[in-house]
Every structure is written in C-alpha cells, then in structure tokens.
Amino acid sequence: MAREKMRVQGPKVSRRGFLGGTAAVGVGTLASSTILSKAAKAAAPKGILTTAHWGVMRAVVENGKFVKALPFERDPAPVTAMIEATPSLVYSPSRVKYPMVRKGFLEKGHKSDTSERGNGDFVCVSWDDALNIVARELKRVKSETGPASFYVGNMGWKSTGRLHNPRTSLVRLMNLHGGYTSPAGDYSTGAAQAILPHVIGGLEVYAPQSAWPSVAENAKLLVIWGSDPLVTLNIGFSPPDHEGFVGFKAFKEKGLKTVVIDPKRTETAKYLNAEWIAPRPGSDTAIMLGIAHTLYTEGLHDEKFLKDYTVGFDQFVPYLTGKSDGQPKDAAWAANIAQIPADTIRNLARQMAKNRTFIVGGWSLQRAENGEQTYWMLVTLASMLGQIGLPGGGFSVGYHYSSSCAPRATGGGLPGLAAGAAPKDLPPRIPAARIADMLLNPGAEYDFNGKKMTYPDIRMILWAGGNPLSHHQDRNRLIKAWRKPEVVVIQEPWWTTTARFADVVLPATTPYERDDIELCGDYSGQFVIPMHKVVEPLFEAHNDYDIAADLADRLGYGPGFARKPQLAHIQEFYGACAAQAKKQKIDMPDFKTYWESGDYFEFPVTDKAKQWTRYAAYREDPNIEPLGTPSGKIEIFSKKIAAFGYEGVAGHAQWVEPVEWLGAKGAKDGALHMLSPHPKYRIHSQMNNSDARKAYTVQDREPIEISVADAKKNGIANGDVVRVFNDRGQTLAGAVVTEDLMPGVVRLHEGSWYDPDQPGQPGALDKYGSANQLTQDRPTSKIGQATTADSVLVMVEKFTGRVPAVTAFDPPKNG
Numbered sequence: 001m002a003r004e005k006m007r008v009q010g011p012k013v014s015r016r017g018f019l020g021g022t023a024a025v026g027v028g029t030l031a032s033s034t035i036l037s038k039a040a041k042a043a044a045p046k047g048i049l050t051t052a053h054w055g056v057m058r059a060v061v062e063n064g065k066f067v068k069a070l071p072f073e074r075d076p077a078p079v080t081a082m083i084e085a086t087p088s089l090v091y092s093p094s095r096v097k098y099p100m101v102r103k104g105f106l107e108k109g110h111k112s113d114t115s116e117r118g119n120g121d122f123v124c125v126s127w128d129d130a131l132n133i134v135a136r137e138l139k140r141v142k143s144e145t146g147p148a149s150f151y152v153g154n155m156g157w158k159s160t161g162r163l164h165n166p167r168t169s170l171v172r173l174m175n176l177h178g179g180y181t182s183p184a185g186d187y188s189t190g191a192a193q194a195i196l197p198h199v200i201g202g203l204e205v206y207a208p209q210s211a212w213p214s215v216a217e218n219a220k221l222l223v224i225w226g227s228d229p230l231v232t233l234n235i236g237f238s239p240p241d242h243e244g245f246v247g248f249k250a251f252k253e254k255g256l257k258t259v260v261i262d263p264k265r266t267e268t269a270k271y272l273n274a275e276w277i278a279p280r281p282g283s284d285t286a287i288m289l290g291i292a293h294t295l296y297t298e299g300l301h302d303e304k305f306l307k308d309y310t311v312g313f314d315q316f317v318p319y320l321t322g323k324s325d326g327q328p329k330d331a332a333w334a335a336n337i338a339q340i341p342a343d344t345i346r347n348l349a350r351q352m353a354k355n356r357t358f359i360v361g362g363w364s365l366q367r368a369e370n371g372e373q374t375y376w377m378l379v380t381l382a383s384m385l386g387q388i389g390l391p392g393g394g395f396s397v398g399y400h401y402s403s404s405c406a407p408r409a410t411g412g413g414l415p416g417l418a419a420g421a422a423p424k425d426l427p428p429r430i431p432a433a434r435i436a437d438m439l440l441n442p443g444a445e446y447d448f449n450g451k452k453m454t455y456p457d458i459r460m461i462l463w464a465g466g467n468p469l470s471h472h473q474d475r476n477r478l479i480k481a482w483r484k485p486e487v488v489v490i491q492e493p494w495w496t497t498t499a500r501f502a503d504v505v506l507p508a509t510t511p512y513e514r515d516d517i518e519l520c521g522d523y524s525g526q527f528v529i530p531m532h533k534v535v536e537p538l539f540e541a542h543n544d545y546d547i548a549a550d551l552a553d554r555l556g557y558g559p560g561f562a563r564k565p566q567l568a569h570i571q572e573f574y575g576a577c578a579a580q581a582k583k584q585k586i587d588m589p590d591f592k593t594y595w596e597s598g599d600y601f602e603f604p605v606t607d608k609a610k611q612w613t614r615y616a617a618y619r620e621d622p623n624i625e626p627l628g629t630p631s632g633k634i635e636i637f638s639k640k641i642a643a644f645g646y647e648g649v650a651g652h653a654q655w656v657e658p659v660e661w662l663g664a665k666g667a668k669d670g671a672l673h674m675l676s677p678h679p680k681y682r683i684h685s686q687m688n689n690s691d692a693r694k695a696y697t698v699q700d701r702e703p704i705e706i707s708v709a710d711a712k713k714n715g716i717a718n719g720d721v722v723r724v725f726n727d728r729g730q731t732l733a734g735a736v737v738t739e740d741l742m743p744g745v746v747r748l749h750e751g752s753w754y755d756p757d758q759p760g761q762p763g764a765l766d767k768y769g770s771a772n773q774l775t776q777d778r779p780t781s782k783i784g785q786a787t788t789a790d791s792v793l794v795m796v797e798k799f800t801g802r803v804p805a806v807t808a809f810d811p812p813k814n815g
Contacts, residue, residue, distance in 0.1 A: 046070070049598060050511065050531045051160045051239035051518045053683045054082040056600075059512065059534040066090050066512055066535050072520075074527070074600075077245035079234045081681050085692035089510070090535070094494045094689045094809050096507035097539035099130035105503040110137065110459075110486035117482060118501045118760030120812030127540065131547075134504055135554035137487045138177060141460045147179035148427035149459040151438075151485070154466035157684055160239055161516030161531055162416035163569045166465030166491055166508065166544035171419040173548040174462070176557040179422065181456050184429035184448075187471055189363050190786025191371035192397060194449050198638045199379050201628030205363065208523050209396045212247025212405040213610040218392025220355035222251060222258040223348075224274070225378075226284060227362025228266035229400040231680045236402035239529065241521035243406035244399070248272070257355070259348060261287070263675065264705070264747060265740035277348070278742040281673045282661040282791060283338035284365050287345060288377040289655055290334025293320055294349035295384050297330070301353075302386020309622055310383050312637020316652040329655065337655070337663065352385055359395040364677060369658035369791040371780040376653035380636050388634075389619025391611070406524035407610045411603030412580030412588075414519040414528060415573050417545070420560070428453060431785035435472055436777055439481035447782040450644045458484070464491040464508070464544055469498040470685040470751060473789050474777035475770065476729050476762040491544055494689055495811050497754040508544050513537040517570045520600070528577060528601040530594065570595075646782045660776060660791045662744055671793040672710060672746045674724070676771035679749035688753050689809045698734020700806050702752040702769025705736045706796065709743040714796055721799045724748065726792075729773035731766035732799055746796060748774075750789065755808035767804045 047058030047070055056072035069086040071078035100122040104112040125133075141149050152174050154167040174180045185193045189205040196204045233244040251258070251272060258274035260266060261284070265276050279287055295301045296317065306313045322328035331349075335342035351357075359382055365374045378395060387393025398404040430438050431448055434455075442457035472478050482488070482501055490502040499505050512534040520527035537543075542550075545566065552561035571591045578588040581603070588594065588601055617625040626632030630640060642651030657663065662673050678684075681692045696703060699721050706716060716722055718737040723730060724746070733748055741747065748771045756764035766773045774794050780786040 048532050048534050049529055049600060050534055051520065051529050052082070052086060052511065053157070053160060053235050053237070053239070053686065054079045055242065056239050056520050056527070056529055057083045057086065059086075061534060064535060074602075075242055077242040079681070081695045082234070082687055082690075082692050085687065085690040086512075088691040089687060089689065090512055090538070092494060092689045092809070094811060095538060096492055096495055096499060096505055096541075096815070098124045098507060099127050099540065100505040100815060101125050101130065101133065102503045105487075110140070112503070114483040114485070116760065117488065117503070118479065118756075120500060120759055120815065122505070122812060122814050124814065127542065130504060130506060131550050131554060134489050134506075135551055137460060137489075138551070138555060141487070142178060145457065145459055147177070147423070148181050148456040150174060150177075150180035151458045151461045152180040152182050153435075153461065153463040153468055157237070157686065158465035159511045160518050161511050161514075162414055162518060162573050163516050163566055164509075164511065164514055164544055165417055168417045168419050169545045169548035170462060170464045170491070172417070172561060173552050173557070175420045175422050176552060176560045177555060179426045180462075181427045181458065182429050183432035183435075185432045185784070185786065187433055187787050187789075189366065190431065190433055191366040191780040191784035192363065192375050194784035194786065195366075195372035195375055196379075196397075197628065198641055199376050199629070199635050205397050205401070207398065207404070208408065208612075208614065209398045209404040210358075210391075210394070210614045211407040211610050211612045212244070212250065213407065214391045214613055215358055215405070216247060216250040216254055216256070218356055218390075219256060219358040220392070221351055221357045222256050222272070222360065223261065223352065223357060224258065224268060224360045225261045225362060226365040227360060227400040228262070228264070228268050228677065229360070230267040230271055232400045232678050233403060234680060235683050236522050238402070238522045239518055239520045241403055241406060241524050241526055243521065243524055244403035247405050259351075263673075263742045263745045277340060277344060279338040279340050280662050281675060281745060282368055282658045282663070283334075285370070285374045285377050285653065286329070286334045286337040286655045287340075288374070288381045289320065289329035290331040290342075290345040291349040291352065292377075292381050292384055293328065293330045293334075294346050295353055296320060298350070300350065301384040305386030305388070306383060306636075309388070309619065310634040310636050311631045312635055312652065313383075315637040316380065319650070319652060319654060356390065356392045357385060357387060358392055360399040361395060361397045362400055363397070364675070364790055366780070366784075367787055367790050369660065369778065369780060369788045370648075370656040371786060371788070372783045373653050373656060379634060380653050383634050383636060389613065389615035391613050391616075394615060396614070402522040404523045406521055406526075407605050407612065409521070409524050409526040409603035409605045410584055410609070411525060411586055412577040412584075413525065414517065414577045417569065427456060430455070431779075433473070433777075433787040434779065434785050435468060436474070436478045436481040439484045446785070447644075447646065448785050449783055450640065460487040460489070461485050462489045463498060467496045467498045467685045469501055470496065470754065470770070470772065472777075473772055473775040473787055474728050475754065475772045477777055479760075479762045491547060493541060495815055496685060500759070500812055506547055507539065507541045508547065509537045509541040513541060514543050515566055515570060517573055524605065526603055526605065528574070528588075528603075530598060530600070532598055641783070644782070649781060649783060658791050659778065660793055662793070664793075667793055668795065670714075670795060672706075672744060672796055674771070674774060674792045674794045675745060675747045675790050676750040676775065676792070677747060679751055682749070682751050684751040685753060686751075688751065698736060699803065701732055701734040701767075702749065703736045704733035704769065704796070705738050705741050705747040707741045707743045707745065708737055708739055710746070710796070711735065711737040714798065716796070716798050721803050722796050723799045724774060724794050724796050726774055726794045728776065729763065729766070731768070731770050731773040732803070733769035746794065753808040755806055757804060759812075768806050768808045
C-alpha cells in the first residue's frame with residue numbers, strides 16, 4: 001500500500017526548539033533522568049500514517065502485512081514500547097475471527113442457561129445469521145419490555161478515529177430503535193463529575209488546564225498529589241501529542257521545587273527530584289484539612305480572595321477549628337490519621353502560602369470512599385491560598401491526563417460521526433460504576449446527586465468497544481449480575497473478558513484495517529492526521545459502523561441511519577474542520593490533495609496560547625465571567641448539597657473515615673492496602689494482549705509492587721509468584737520488591753485480562769493478576785455513586801503450588 005508522500009504544510013510556524021526536526025526518543029526515555037533525547041537528524045518519513053491512544057505512528061507494510069510501527073517524527077516523547085507492539089496487537093491470537101454465538105444461546109435463545117456465560121463454548125455462524133439473531137432480539141425486547149430494558153455501554157476508550165467510533169454507531173442505531181438506558185459519568189472521574197459542578201461550576205476534570213509554558217515560567221512550588229504524570233501522560237483519549245512531557249522537562253530544567261504526596265515514590269517524583277511525602281492511603285482529605293488549619297490559625301490564608309471569589313468560608317471555619325464538633329482539624333490530628341509527621345504538614349502549608357503554588361491533583365484521590373470530599377477540600381485549600389487564576393498558581397485536576405496543559409493551536413476542530421437525535425423520553429442514565437447494582441436489583445430505589453432514582457430491568461446488553469468485565473470492581477459480584485440479562489451482544493476485535501461472557505460476539509476491525517481521520521492532541525488540536533487503511537481486515541472482521549448500518553437495514557431504519565461511503569464521511573469531517581480554520585484565516589488544502597498526500601496538516605500555536613491561565617477571566621471580573629454554580633462563585637459551602645440531607649455529607653468538605661482502609665478497627669492482621677493505578681504500557685485492558693506485555697510481566701504475570709519490609713515479613717522475594725486475596729476474590733501476580741513504596745501498601749495495576757482457573761465461575765482463582773478480583777463495589781457516596789477502586793485491603797502470600805499456565809490470551813473453545 002505504498003503511497004507517494006507529500007508533506008502538507010500549514011502556515012509557516014517555528015518548530016519547537018527542542019525538536020529541531022528531530023527523530024523521536026526511545027522506550028527507556030521516561031524512566032531515565034531526561035524525557036527528551038538529544039535531537040538527531042530525522043530520516044525521511046516512511047510508512048502509512050495512523051494513530052492509536054498511545055500516539056501517532058507510521059505503519060510499515062510488507063507483502064500486505066503490517067510488520068513494523070515507527071514513531072511519529074513530531075512526537076517529542078513517543079511511547080516506543082507500545083508503538084513497536086502495535087502490529088502484534090493486530091495479529092494477536094486473541095482476535096475474534098468470525099461471528100460467534102454461545103452454544104446454549106444458539107439452541108435456546110433468550111431462555112438459555114445464562115450461567116454458561118464465560119465457559120467459552122461458542123459456535124461459529126455466518127454474518128447473516130449473527131445479525132439476524134441480534135435484530136430478532138432487539139425487536140423482541142423492545143416489544144416485550146420497552147427501550148429502558150436495553151443497556152448500551154462504553155463510556156470511552158474505544159479505538160481512535162472520528163468515523164469508526166463503535167459506541168457512536170451503536171447509539172445511532174439505538175436512537176432509531178426508540179432509546180436505551182446508558183451510563184452517567186465514568187469510572188475515571190465519576191465522583192469528581194458529581195461534586196465539582198456544585199463547587200466550581202463545571203466538570204473540570206476534562207477541561208483545558210493552564211498552559212505549561214506559563215506554569216513553568218511563574219510557579220515556584222509544584223505539589224503533585226496522588227498522580228504520576230510521567231506514566232499517565234503516555235496515553236490520550238485522542239492520539240496524544242505528549243506535550244505534557246515537554247512541560248515536565250521545563251519544570252525539571254528550571255529546578256522547580258516539587259513535593260509529591262503519594263504512597264509510592266513515583267517516576268515523576270524521581271525525575272523531578274521531588275520531596276516525597278508518603279501518607280496512609282485514604283487520608284488525603286485529612287491532610288488537606290491539616291494544611292488548611294495551619295493556614296487559618298497562622299493567618300496565611302487569603303481573606304480577600306475568599307471574600308471576593310468564594311461563598312461559605314465562614315460556614316466551613318467552625319468545622320475546621322473544631323468549634324462545631326470539638327475536634328480541631330489541626331496538623332497533629334491529620335498526622336495521626338495519615339501517619340506522617342505533623343511538622344511535615346505545617347511546613348508544607350507555610351511553603352504553599354509563601355510561594356506561587358500550583359497543585360496537581362490526581363484522579364486517584366476521588367476513586368476512593370468519600371472521594372467527593374477530597375476534591376471539594378482540594379478546591380477549598382486552593383481557594384484559601386488565593387492563587388486561582390494567577391499564572392503558575394491555583395490547582396489542576398487534569399494535568400496528568402492527555403496533555404491537558406498543552407497550549408491550544410489556532411485552527412479548526414474535527415467533528416466525528418453523529419449519534420443522531422435521541423428520543424425525547426430517553427430513560428434516565430445510571431451511574432457508570434453501578435452496573436452490578438442495576439442488574440442485581442431491578443426496580444430498587446437509590447440516591448444519586450440529590451435525586452431519587454430507580455434501577456431499570458435490563459433484558460439486553462449491547463457493548464461496542466469496551467470491556468466492563470475487566471474494568472468494573474468486584475468482578476465475582478459482576479459475574480453473578482451478568483447472568484441476569486437475557487441477551488448480551490459484544491462487538492470486539494479481541495476475545496476480551498467481556499467477549500467471553502457474551503451470547504453473541506461480532507468481530508470488529510482494528511483501526512489499522514479501515515480508513516479514518518483523527519486530531520492529534522486532545523487539547524492542543526495541533527495535527528490533523530489521515531488514517532489510511534494499513535492492511536485489509538483480517539478473517540471476517542467488519543467495521544463497527546457497517547455492523548450498525550446492517551442492523552439498521554434489518555430493523556427497517558436504513559433511511560434514518562443514512563449509510564454512506566466511509567470516505568464521504570471523512571471528507572465531510574475534514575470540510576467542517578477546514579471551514580472553521582478559514583474563519584481564523586488559515587487555509588487548509590482541498591480534501592483530495594490532503595487525502596492523497598497521506599500526511600498531516602499542522603495548525604500553529606501562538607504565544608498567547610502558551611500563556612493561557614485557567615480561571616484568569618473569572619479572577620479578572622467574577623461578575624462578567626461567573627462560574628456555573630448557583631452563586632456564580634466557588635462554593636466552599638453548598639446550600640444545594642446541604643439540602644440533600646445525606647448521612648455523612650455536610651454543606652462543606654469534611655473528613656469521613658473510610659470503611660476499608662488500614663485505619664479500620666476491623667482490619668485483619670497483616671492486611672495491606674492495595675492500590676490499582678494505571679499501567680505504564682497499557683490503556684486499561686487495551687494492549688495487554690500485545691508484545692508490550694513482555695516489557696513488564698514477572699513469570700508471565702502482572703507485577704505487584706510490595707515494599708522491602710512487607711516482602712521480608714511475608715517471606716516473599718523479588719520475582720516470586722504470590723497469591724493476593726481477600727473475601728471477594730483471589731489472583732496470582734509476580735512480586736516486584738521495591739524501596740519506593742511505603743510499608744503497608746501494595747500496587748497492582750488495573751486492566752490486566754482475567755484468566756480464571758474455572759472459566760465462568762465466581763470465586764475462581766485468577767491466574768494472571770487482575771486487580772478487580774479484589775476491589776470493592778461500594779459507591780464513593782450518594783453524591784457520585786462512583787467507584788472506590790483504591791479503598792481495598794488484601795492479604796499477600798508466596799504461592800507454593802504448581803504455577804498454572806497463563807491462558808488469558810488464547811481464544812476460547814471453538815473461538
């Protein structure tokens with residue numbers, strides 16, 4: 001598929017000095033002392049330009065096979081291990097080759113024994129038969145119980161590409177079919193999405209953040225709390241530009257004073273030579289209160305900012321000082337909870353008040369019991385410092401995600417496939433992390449963010465491009481719940497955990513087997529990337545768009561779905577982008593020239609964009625630029641939340657002791673707190689079935705980090721296979737003994753594929769190292785009803801039996 005290459009240039013702009021027209025850096029870069037390697041002279045680009053969640057790349061094809069992936073020459077810090085492994089993902093033995101139907105379902109339909117899900121006994125059928133079965137069930141369920149009985153999943157992390165968005169094409173179909181029940185929020189930021197609109201007027205977690213050049217220039221103190229940007233910036237929802245790494249390189253070169261608050265001495269902490277504060281997991285809100293108490297009692301808080309830009313501080317103070325409950329939330333109180341010195345808290349408070357301080361809060365802080373309180377307190381603390389809206393000051397809860405700190409390029413946005421108009425009576429959305437509750441308790445009432453809600457009776461699940469049986473907490477509970485619906489249909493390129501628990505599996509193409517278009521840089525929007533098909537679809541894989549269109553035809557919705565050639569869609573998206581760019585006096589090539597060139601178009605980045613500061617406009621004039629809260633200001637006290645009347649929830653941020661943590665009275669002797677952070681070379685479960693796995697596994701298993709002290713206490717050596725267990729489940733993992741982790745804590749990355757020794761059975765031993773065998777399915781609170789994946793206690797012991805073989809990446813029986 002060789003194509004003659006022609007570089008399409010936008011307006012002449014200076015390339016960033018550190019690039020110098022360079023080649024990209026290698027796999028060891030992020031773990032080394034520098035992020036960007038010395039500029040090397042770039043060779044002429046070769047290969048077909050394409051994208052993934054781990055970056056833009058050039059695909060090399062030989063004899064019709066995708067044989068190599070090369071880093072994009074404009075990527076300052078490519079994730080080479082993932083890029084190089086991309087061809088192995090396409091040719092993974094775990095590909096779904098043909099339409100498959102569970103044997104029992106093929107014989108008995110929706111009256112089959114749903115406990116057979118997960119046992120891997122599938123039958124290959126034709127595409128016509130598979131689509132007819134799905135269409136039949138769509139008609140039946142709608143006629144018997146109505147649209148609310150359909151659950152259409154996938155909150156995100158589908159494949160890249162603006163046309164072939166699997167969830168959008170499925171929703172386009174289901175909107176024509178009368179509607180469906182869908183998730184609200186997501187697993188990443190569910191608690192934040194619920195609380196922050198009340199406090200600061202918006203979701204915040206997915207908003208553009210202060211541009212890194214301004215922060216690097218103006219900040220004097222960087223406080224990184226519960227995040228590891230040098231790991232999580234590897235990936236992006238759209239293809240990442242990795243500009244965040246450039247920012248952290250600038251922080252390092254400046255010698256910016258940095259404090260990292262985390263149970264782990266992270267890669268970011270080591271790279272920035274940061275002061276490391278290691279608190280007991282779950283104590284973050286208490287530490288923030290201790291800092292706030294020091295600020296208040298020592299007169300270090302900004303009274304003018306609190307008066308002009310916030311409401312309710314006077315209602316928070318009685319709680320902070322202990323006047324309302326007899327317990328001052330001082331540094332000594334917080335130190336006892338967090339198990340760190342009180343002077344550490346006091347000194348940090350004084351440093352933060354003395355310097356222009358930028359607080360980087362991680363999403364892990366709110367993925368825990370009462371996670372809403374932690375984010376509320378983070379905003380309260382930043383408000384007391386009074387630096388919100390100042391260059392280099394304030395807070396961010398997105399700086400570790402998808403380079404949200406990248407300066408915005410001047411150009412046009414790139415639209416994608418439209419889902420179409422939703423029915424007016426669309427059923428209420430269900431909190432994303434409450435899937436198991438919904439399936440187990442149809443008709444039950446529950447509270448969600450001030451509303452009384454009722455769980456629907458789900459009869460049919462349709463999921464395209466997602467893996468809920470991997471990413472949902474307490475998998476054994478979900479397996480039991482997953483047996484409740486009559487029909488489960490999954491569209492997937494691979495035999496994921498969820499596909500194995502389906503009734504019908506429809507094989508979908510990968511992004512490398514179809515044409516598409518993408519924007520590189522979720523926040524910079526700097527590059528428009530043509531995604532030419534790299535190879536022909538393998539086996540009998542079909543595009544998600546075509547699957548939905550074929551179902552629409554069978555259901556009589558063909559005209560409404562309005563199928564057209566994929567290139568026509570792509571040209572339409574590009575044309576809309578070019579029209580927006582033209583309004584900003586930027587001329588893009590005509591589509592034919594752009595598409596036939598096979599190369600990118602680049603938008604310029606202005607000096608003004610590099611100095612953009614979040615909330616600067618609000619600080620300049622809060623009356624003209626009010627926030628989206630009821631008062632238009634930051635709500636340290638929220639009348640609306642106070643009116644909810646939820647037990648354990650006040651009108652201001654407060655410390656609420658978790659049920660499951662190391663400080664719990666009922667914690668077992670020898671229990672360890674398990675954290676399940678994002679992995680370095682995966683996106684949740686994506687890429688686990690690729691060669692990237694070779695870079696980190698221990699005895700072919702997911703690694704679990706354990707401190708030197710805990711390893712010695714439990715008789716565990718580096719490289720041992722260990723059993724990790726609690727009352728919810730058990731899994732095997734490979735021990736990595738480290739001095740960079742505080743005693744009492746272990747870390748087992750989320751997203752590894754489930755590999756049960758007894759397929760389909762709750763309580764089976766997972767052989768590979770899946771964190772969600774162990775996590776709890778308790779909601780954060782009634783406000784967010786979000787995940788508490790980081791509030792988990794486990795036991796760890798050396799595994800002494802015969803170590804079983806890993807089979808997670810083999811296709812199921814007859815698959």
